[in-house]
Amino acid sequence: MGNKMPPVTFTFLNSTIEGVEGEPVAAALRRAGITELGRSGVDGTPRSAFCFMGSCQECRVRIDGTVAYACKAPVLPNMTVTPYVQS
Amino acid sequence: MTQALHTRPDVFDTVVVGAGVMGATTALFLARAGQKVALIDREDMFRAASGVNAGTLTLHMTRAQLIPHAIRGREMWLDSANWLGEDVGALATPGLSMAFTEAEEELLRQRARVRQEMGAPIEVLSAKETIRIEPGINPTLRAAAYCALDGHIPTYRVGGAYARALRQAGVTIIENSPVEGISPATGGGYEVRITGRAHPVRGHRIVLSTGAWLEKMLGWLGYDIPIRCLINQLVVTETLPPVMRSVLSIANGLLSLKQFANGSVLIGGGWQGEGNIHQGGTRVIPENLRGNVRLAQHVVPRLNEAQILRVWLGLESETPDAMPLIGALTPDEDAFVVGCIHSGFTSGPYMGRLLAERILGSDPDLGAFDPTRFSSLPATGTRP
Amino acid sequence: MSSPDFSPVTVIGGGIAGATSAIALSRHGFPVTLIDEQPVAGGQIFRAPSPYARKIVPPNHEFSGGDTLRQKLAASNVDVRFSTRVWGLSPTLMLDLLGPDGINQLPAATLVVANGATERFLPFQGWTTPRIIGLAGASILMRNGGTLPGQSVVVAGSGPLLFSVAHQVLELGGRVVAIVDAGHRSDWLRLGAMLSLDPARLTQATSWMLRLKKAGIPIHHRAHISEAQETGTGLRLTVTEMDHPERRHVYATEAAACGYGLKPSTLITRTAGVQHRHDPVGGYLEPVTDTAGRTSRPDLYVTGDAAGIRGMAVARLRGLITAHAIAHDRGVISRDTYEALTRVPLRQRRRLEAVSRQMLPLMNAGSAIPAHLQDETIVCRCERVKAATLRSAIQAGAEDLNQLKAWTRCGMGPCQGRMCEDSARGLLAAACGKTPEEAGSFTARMPFFPLPLTAVTGDFTYSDIPLPKAAPL
Numbered sequence A: 001m002g003n004k005m006p007p008v009t010f011t012f013l014n015s016t017i018e019g020v021e022g023e024p025v026a027a028a029l030r031r032a033g034i035t036e037l038g039r040s041g042v043d044g045t046p047r048s049a050f051c052f053m054g055s056c057q058e059c060r061v062r063i064d065g066t067v068a069y070a071c072k073a074p075v076l077p078n079m080t081v082t083p084y085v086q087s
Numbered sequence B: 001m002t003q004a005l006h007t008r009p010d011v012f013d014t015v016v017v018g019a020g021v022m023g024a025t026t027a028l029f030l031a032r033a034g035q036k037v038a039l040i041d042r043e044d045m046f047r048a049a050s051g052v053n054a055g056t057l058t059l060h061m062t063r064a065q066l067i068p069h070a071i072r073g074r075e076m077w078l079d080s081a082n083w084l085g086e087d088v089g090a091l092a093t094p095g096l097s098m099a100f101t102e103a104e105e106e107l108l109r110q111r112a113r114v115r116q117e118m119g120a121p122i123e124v125l126s127a128k129e130t131i132r133i134e135p136g137i138n139p140t141l142r143a144a145a146y147c148a149l150d151g152h153i154p155t156y157r158v159g160g161a162y163a164r165a166l167r168q169a170g171v172t173i174i175e176n177s178p179v180e181g182i183s184p185a186t187g188g189g190y191e192v193r194i195t196g197r198a199h200p201v202r203g204h205r206i207v208l209s210t211g212a213w214l215e216k217m218l219g220w221l222g223y224d225i226p227i228r229c230l231i232n233q234l235v236v237t238e239t240l241p242p243v244m245r246s247v248l249s250i251a252n253g254l255l256s257l258k259q260f261a262n263g264s265v266l267i268g269g270g271w272q273g274e275g276n277i278h279q280g281g282t283r284v285i286p287e288n289l290r291g292n293v294r295l296a297q298h299v300v301p302r303l304n305e306a307q308i309l310r311v312w313l314g315l316e317s318e319t320p321d322a323m324p325l326i327g328a329l330t331p332d333e334d335a336f337v338v339g340c341i342h343s344g345f346t347s348g349p350y351m352g353r354l355l356a357e358r359i360l361g362s363d364p365d366l367g368a369f370d371p372t373r374f375s376s377l378p379a380t381g382t383r384p
Numbered sequence C: 001m002s003s004p005d006f007s008p009v010t011v012i013g014g015g016i017a018g019a020t021s022a023i024a025l026s027r028h029g030f031p032v033t034l035i036d037e038q039p040v041a042g043g044q045i046f047r048a049p050s051p052y053a054r055k056i057v058p059p060n061h062e063f064s065g066g067d068t069l070r071q072k073l074a075a076s077n078v079d080v081r082f083s084t085r086v087w088g089l090s091p092t093l094m095l096d097l098l099g100p101d102g103i104n105q106l107p108a109a110t111l112v113v114a115n116g117a118t119e120r121f122l123p124f125q126g127w128t129t130p131r132i133i134g135l136a137g138a139s140i141l142m143r144n145g146g147t148l149p150g151q152s153v154v155v156a157g158s159g160p161l162l163f164s165v166a167h168q169v170l171e172l173g174g175r176v177v178a179i180v181d182a183g184h185r186s187d188w189l190r191l192g193a194m195l196s197l198d199p200a201r202l203t204q205a206t207s208w209m210l211r212l213k214k215a216g217i218p219i220h221h222r223a224h225i226s227e228a229q230e231t232g233t234g235l236r237l238t239v240t241e242m243d244h245p246e247r248r249h250v251y252a253t254e255a256a257a258c259g260y261g262l263k264p265s266t267l268i269t270r271t272a273g274v275q276h277r278h279d280p281v282g283g284y285l286e287p288v289t290d291t292a293g294r295t296s297r298p299d300l301y302v303t304g305d306a307a308g309i310r311g312m313a314v315a316r317l318r319g320l321i322t323a324h325a326i327a328h329d330r331g332v333i334s335r336d337t338y339e340a341l342t343r344v345p346l347r348q349r350r351r352l353e354a355v356s357r358q359m360l361p362l363m364n365a366g367s368a369i370p371a372h373l374q375d376e377t378i379v380c381r382c383e384r385v386k387a388a389t390l391r392s393a394i395q396a397g398a399e400d401l402n403q404l405k406a407w408t409r410c411g412m413g414p415c416q417g418r419m420c421e422d423s424a425r426g427l428l429a430a431a432c433g434k435t436p437e438e439a440g441s442f443t444a445r446m447p448f449f450p451l452p453l454t455a456v457t458g459d460f461t462y463s464d465i466p467l468p469k470a471a472p473l
């Protein structure tokens, strides 16, 4: 990898987010000022990436429809990220 | 919670061994009638079948002969605020049993007929009518049996509710106390010996309600009834937006599917795991996990969005004729049994209450459940 | 020496301990399979940095150490299965895996569990707001993601990670608002005195402390965050002194990172049924192991932090020793060779472990917090169960952790109780006057994390489903 990292873009809800290909989705979103990734299915309060280790399960989102961990899943150009909706 | 030894009476009126729904209900109604009752369990109460079951209040799956009892049990659950002291959250819904092949449709009609005769309000619907009721069902179905009386109950809330009710009724609860022997006491009644405790618990009367562990205990009283242990698999998903309202099953009885108020979906139906009740330790059989979940996804295709949260196995007991054991074990009527009741969580409160009434002197019809039906009474019981 | 047994060995966890062990086992001639949920080896501390982090974060020992480890692994004969997670196992050590191709099973003749540690979290009022992140999580986000949790950060909890994270915030150009530590200042001084045994750590610690001091960052010892309020643009944090609850400090910050030390990940070892014990100093459950990682099961070894928290330098030595022990137990090397190979690693390890053990009480300094949680505080994040609900269930007779779970749903959610077990146990133990051991642990259930239903079902048609015989009428 060279030192140049052309930014790629993806969408989260209605926003276009800039990130670096291969970095965790949650990191790119946080730099864009987005911490809320979804809502608790129990009380409707915001959820966010908390442990960054795959333990807490709170960072889960859907990437192009498939459930993924935002703390781990890599940014890819033009992907669509939506909250993991619990009831 | 286990109360200190010195607060116990010397001899209880009744010692109930096994604190699941059967034993706990019997204990509750005996105590409310004024008896001094002890309730013993090898673990904490409501941790075996009564704490891990699917909470289906169904007539589709209940054995046909037990339908009247299941109807009464279901009513009790829906009315728990009144007799148990708190609402445990039972929900009345319709129940739909489905057929996807010709053979299943035939089975469906046959099973519906037998159940109608026993008083279950079941009618067979066309695919179109069914989908109008449950739009999320796979449209390839052929027919469904509709029962207005079905529903479910969040099982996890039941143990705590019973604990509070039992304590209020004055029952002495003795948990984490495996019973290792029962023998007649000199001067009448029984001594119940607990592993690791110097003194036995004494009672004028005993009730055995140890579910899957009944075989061994009945042996102590001279009964030789082979009891089969089923290892039932259950799968629960994370919460989902509403995908069904009714309790769903299929004609051969091998699926039960429901969505709780919190949105999680429970998938059951009696697919088996592996394990051994005596050695403990159970294990999921991957093909059975896959089969059970595929069946669920076939019936409600939107489950393909679900995440499996937990898979577990619960033990259920069954007699050779798959009918319950409820009644007296000795001619002196000082030892009783209640257990091995198919879909027993639904009818449990009613069955437990019936046994309590029987012990208190009334004469409910328990003929079909007589534990002596497999062998004659052991020679004058165990009285020396 | 009996004839050598070269049957395969499976290693779970490609961190320092697991990868080192796998490479050494492979050199001894065993066919080795290494499983890890991450896309490459490295584990927690040698985790591969993201492309962005590689550019932003100054080069450091963890990046270079991780690169070396990955190169060595690539050059070895170890069969690696990355992006593959163990979600269950049977008593016969049949592993249930979820990998890039869905679920499958892998039998393990001999299993080395090297799945490392998880962070211990303790709750406070408002800790579920998105501006609060775990302490280890903050480290991963910054070190491996090159991204600050916020422009200003309060760093709170306990253990050495506090200072590492504070340092990383500064390194990325952020502001550390305050450091809030549950530990005693005197425990740190005691640790400092021992650091001469571990020169690498000493140098690192000294440079961090100087930098933090220069930045004039307030440090509170014997204190914890007691409340967080969302202000719209940030957080209003209340810090309470543990020995003087009336003394409070309020801070405004954009984000906070909070965690109370590490504990071994025990879901796998508990499910395998090996013996565990509660370590009163670390305040956690750990598998009972000997120096080489042998457990109560002859076919299962545990190495690295999964066998008790000792840190990265010890993890490498442990992985090595475990590999040699397996070679010895299988008759591949003699007792003499084993002793020759392990003499130096064992000596180094003893020295480093003296320091690691001194860190355990610092990590566990928050152990008294759960006893005093406010009623309104959420203990179980997944099911949003509050302290008051737990207390009323305990009053009704739920005196064991599993009964408490069954009655309140605390620990029943998708995280499997990883987030709430410590605080629920602490609250229960305090309320009933029990030891943590008596209060118990959540029974491990499968799957260890939520499984996509379609990973289990795959493609199928109705006739593929092997329907068992119909239930009786």
Ligand SMILES: Cc1cc2nc3c(=O)[nH]c(=O)nc-3n(C[C@H](O)[C@H](O)[C@H](O)COP(=O)(O)OP(=O)(O)OC[C@H]3O[C@@H](n4cnc5c(N)ncnc54)[C@H](O)[C@@H]3O)c2cc1C
Residues within 6 Å of the ligand: C012, C013, C014, C015, C016, C017, C018, C019, C035, C036, C037, C038, C042, C043, C044, C045, C046, C084, C085, C086, C087, C114, C115, C116, C117, C135, C136, C137, C139, C140, C161, C164, C265, C303, C304, C305, C306, C310, C311, C312, C313, C315, C448
């Ligand atoms: C943020 C952070 C900072 C730290 N800072 C320091 C420090 O400054 N100094 C120090 O000495 N120590 C530090 N530690 C501790 C240090 O990281 C450990 O001591 C060391 O890395 C342990 O190595 P390990 O191989 O035992 O575990 P790990 O590195 O955790 O490796 C375990 C591996 O197992 C994998 N795994 C777990 N479960 C499964 C599963 N079910 N299926 C498949 N794979 C699985 C994980 O993905 C991981 O790759 C820190 C830890 C953390 C988290």
Ligand code: FES
Residues within 6 Å of the ligand: A048, A049, A050, A051, A052, A053, A054, A055, A056, A057, A058, A059, A060, A069, A070, A071, A072
């Ligand atoms: S942040 Fe906890 S699982 Fe991703």
